[in-house]
Amino acid sequence: MRLSQATLGELADGVARPLYDRGQGVGILHFGIGAFHRAQQAWYTDACLNAGEAGWMIEGVSMRSAAVAHQLDPQDGLYTVTERSSGAPRTRVVGSVREVLVAGRDAAAVADRIADAACRIVSFTVTEKGYCRQADGSLDIPLAREGFYPLLADGLARRRAAGLFGLTLLSCDNLSANGRQLSRLMTQYLEETDRDLAAWFADTCRTPDSMVDRIVPATGEDDLRDLEARLGLRDEGAVFTEPFSQWVIEDDFAGPRPGWDDHGAQIVPDVAPFEAAKLRMLNGAHSLLAYAGLDRGHTFVHEAIADPHLRALVEALMADAMPTIAAGPGQDLPSYAEALLARFANPALHHRLAQIAIDGSQKVPQRWLDTLAARQARGLRSPAILTGIAHWLRHVRGDVRAVDDPAARPLAELWHSAGRGGIVGAVFGPGGPLASHWQPDVKDVAAIDAHLDSLASVA
Incomplete structure (x- = not known):
């Protein structure tokens, strides 16, 4: 039996689970919803929602394949995070992810979500190569057309046309000055495709630098079997990590944000x-x-x-x-x-x-x-x-x-x-x-x- 909203009551005792209404609004769209995001940013956001904040559910976008969608969508976006150390493992069900879209298949839905007034943050864990940089650091335009850039540009253009406010674009990848790099690369893409939108992007959007630190190994079949024996349910989207977690974010947002800093994140002037x-x-x-x-x-x-x-x-x-x-x-x-x-x-x-x-x-x-x-x-x-x-x-x-x-x-x-x-x-x-x-x-x-x-x- 798979983990899902309907089967939460079948979980073994002692497993923490979401305490909030998961039907609330989606405030974050995330590109690259792999294991790291699920163990880090989505985990912090789940803590905010459990503390009573609202409007910060996450819509995930899988860039490369439908594998994560096949893991999470049949589970209503639910998955577990298990912290492992020398002691007994600690497992928690995370409910902050609404669903997973697939970039190629669901391009229109991705742009719809970015263009929605409820969306305030677009975040990224697409790995270093997902930014489509050339050896000199500039944007590889032909390669960028196959990545997140056209999807983001489409959504931003629709926000601009509707007279909506800009967004916070939050890179969580291991790039030096990741926010500044994202801003520079996105500007280069827009200047090639829509100069008016490039000006609007510069005026209304923000790209804070951030640093993320948590070791998240790839999940194996043995991990899933052991977890199923403990939970009484099968979780195809499970992630396993260490107890340590650090997230440092530059205080430069285009609008509201979750209170991540109430749950261990650091909001600082300089990352x-x-x-x-x-x-x-x-x-x-x-x-x-x-x-x-x-x-x-x-x-x-x-x-x-x-x-x-x-x-x-x-x-x-x-x-x-x-x-x-x-x-x-x-x-x-x-x-x-x-x-x-x-x-x-x-x-x-x-x-x-x-x-x-x-x-x-x-x-x-x-x-x-x-x-x-x-x-x-x-x-x-x-x-x-x-x-x-x-x-x-x-x-x-x-x-x-x-x-x-x-x-x-x-x-x-x-x-x-x-x-x-x-x-x-x-x-x-x-x-x-x-x-x-x-x-x-x-x-x-x-x-x-x-x-x-x-x-x-x-x-």
Whole structure:
């Protein structure tokens, strides 16, 4: 029997559930309703609704496939969030999602929702590649026409024609200055398609920066079976996560918003210090664990961080990153580093390294190269990150394991043309796809080459 509004009464005792009218208005449309959004933004919004706020139900939009719609729509949008740690798991039913639309199939319905006066916020977890940026950071217009941009533009045009107010566009993706990037890219798209709408967008909409932090591993069939045994109901949309959660949002909204800050979110004047710490320390360490951990035969994060060699690399990476971050008021970076190591070691999460390794070409600049560039400007190096780059380059060669990355083919072609002796310069040197973020000097190239040589004999 599936979880649904009709079967809520069949849930096992002790499972928290929605206490509010789920037929109320939809105030948020969310692009990219994957597991992370369901464990983070929708989870915070559910807490607001349970506390008595109204008008903030979420309409989700699946960008790539109908899989999430097939999970949630038969369940009336209901799903569970289970927090796992060394103790007993804690499960809660989240009810803030009304339904899931599919971008291609339901394009008209998506635009209708954006154009509805009740909608005040459009949010995003579309991953780094969902923003359709070219290597220089500008918008890839042909690719953008296949993403969220035309859907958003259609809805905004209809709001403008109806004389409605602008919206808050809230990026929750791991991009540095994500709100500013979204504003710049959306403006570029509108200037290509509707200059009048571009002016209205600039005048009436807001795009606050935000930083989100919660580890959400991919859900497996064993997870679903174990949950069903505990709940007495089958939940195809279940997500599993850690107890820790952080959401920091710039105080720059076009209109009303839920009281997320009453439930643990932080509304601040400047997100940059929190964002830099997350990208360079947590995400940077995750990517290092992923590529180096896979090469050392590990499967999960908690296994990789238990490897003394990898733990030492991660500690060195964090130590190198901390001086490059201008900490905000009350931000204790050494304590943050210690907390991250403890979170990585959580054996209940089963966070797969292969999941973290996806789309590395989109992640490496913010996670590693910003730190390298900042230290290079001070005459300093980061051997741990250079080691990570060697593992990543070996990964994208394409003959070690399957590579899930939008740049997989061009990177493999660079390997074919440049070879092991020239791949560093081909990727990071002048004209390389990542040259705009950081260019290695002779010593950096030698260090990465030496690591690649040492990895050549790895099976």
